[in-house]
Amino acid sequence: MYDNVRFLEIMEQIFESMAVVVVTDTDGRIVYVNRSYSEILEVAPDEAVGKPVAEIIPRTRMNIVARTGQEEIGSPFVMKNGDTIIVNRHPIRKDGQVIGAVAFSVMSKRNEVNTLSTLEQINRLTFEISQYKQELGRLRGAKYSLDQIIGETPGMQRLREMIRKVAQSKSSVLITGETGTGKELIAHAIHQESPRKHNPFVKLNCAALPSELIESELFGYEEGAFTGAKKGGKPGKFELAHAGSLLLDEIDQLPLYLQSKLLRAIQEKEIERVGGTKPIDVDF
Template sequence: MNIDEELLNFIFNSLEECIVIVDENGIVTMMSNGYKEFLGCTNPEGRHVTEVIPNTKLHIVAKTGLKEVGELQEVNNHKMISMRVPIIINGKVAGAIGKVMFKDLNNFKILSSKISNLEKELQYYKNELDSEKKAKYNFNSLMGKSMKFKQVVNFAQRAAKGDSSILITGESGTGKELFAQAIHNGSKRALKPFVKVNCAAIPAELFESEMFGYEEGAFTGAKKSGLKGKFEIANGGTILLDEIGDLPLSMQVKLLRVLQEREIMRVGGSEVININVRVIAATNKSLQELIDQGKFREDLYYRLNVIHLNLPPLRERIEDIDLLADNLRVKLCNKYGIYSEGISTEALEHLKNYDWPGNVRQLENVIERAINLLDTELLISSKHLPEKIIKTKSKKYNMDTNGLKDVVDEMEKEIIVSTLEKTKGNKNEAAKILGLSRAGLYKKIKRLGLEQ
């Protein structure tokens, strides 16, 4: 053992705390002497944590990367409250650390009704943490094997290490919020709050009080103690400004000032509050097009668009549909208590041939519908899919009557027409999606006879 290990062990055991550390496989790597005595276990290292600590969930935290705080747990007839936190190194979950916050609650002679109330309070605060300040997903939650998807995931993992603002764009249902949560959990801010704000849902008259908070007596009906705003709640962590493209111009000005100055003032207050928040914005709209229409501030756009992630739609990730559909099947079967063994080859072919305007969210709805239609069958088959998906025909190109160049031209024509329809004729946006220059797109349009 080197001197660093000796020092770590000394600190670990001198705190007289019940602490345990496991690796990503749930194997115990370290346990404090206090915890060993409490458990009556002298050599836990090298064993799976479930063999050592009854009713533990530490191995699950090490697998999912999701922290748990204030969990009521019973070990060897002792009621105790614990916390479990993932160990994240370079954006990946490397294990987890668990700590007993309170033990032997039985010995405090607390009445059973009080214990019950304590459980309710813990659940309340746990729910508050989940809804307000917790990111559930990490990079392991992002499923896909296609080159396009893996490239954007790799880029997001690199972006997670910094503090720059990120703009995530993509069609509805492509997973923008999942990526935002993964970036937060893969960053140095992972143990700090993650706060989501739906910019389209905040009334203009409540924008300042919701985002920046208010002081006591700021307006009729204000809480006596005042209230923290979203930016203050997110301080030290990450704030997701979802549907940023729907934010009215009047609110954009106020948001811009916060991003420039990194400080806020509560409504009715006089004290300036400095904030340290990473901003992630997400939208399914073209902000450049909104700028051209005078609906989005260009200076705010440049503040948000330091790092840009454009998520590919599902129709450009056909090779991911098998993986996504089966994972969704397993998740939804577990949720609803329905047993199934998979998806038939024919049904998968139908899923691959469909265009998926609603992307992964739509695919999840289709799989949920299918498992609810299962009767005695164990496989999801074509008859369990919506009619519009079954009717979609696979695209076949005739190589007998057409040469390779003609087939390639036909494919290019279909892709360009589809992209122009999606961008409502906006050639600048279409060129970006297709990875072409504007001039390059015009040349192809002319060559393929697509001019109107």
């Protein structure tokens, strides 16, 4: 008996240390409300117990959680005094059956209840992150998007639909066509439509580099790999495109000796720098 009493005392102290705690049964009637929240509600805890939660707490969703059994995490809620808090609502289950619901604030102190400024900061930071992502995409990402592919013929509509579909795949894509038909434009559009659009879009014209430099440009090199190698080495295009997209333009112009190394990079997502001994995982 002592253990049960002690346990209940500890639980009550935990609940009372929080800003907001309220428990209801499946009928939506209050079973428990802590003193801190009862002061905000302007009702004594004993008076609140047994009453419909909607009568004591306007706009509450406790009865919905108890009825549906679906938890609600991190929900903003405007209290009776006008303060906005962030609450979690959970169904209470016993033997697999919902027997009630509990809601509590993520704040732990009474003077932290008013979190309107916190919500404003979250909204501001979310906006700033969005702006930074857009700027980063402009600096490091693709220049063109699906909007630059103009035309309403059935063929162009099929092309745009194929781009949207391919962009959601993790597979490598081979784009073929005559010179000037817009292969690079399509590559940019695929990147912009993919989940990788905020990550780097790196391109390399394989026909524009001397054969002796193409390997170090693609795979990078370690310090001392050859005469003139930079101190500390240099990452290649595969590493620079990590978590983003890599466009290898004129890939058919690659030297034959690089094809096996390129195949391993594409299939295994693993490369090895020139002069290196350790494999490097890449995601492009």
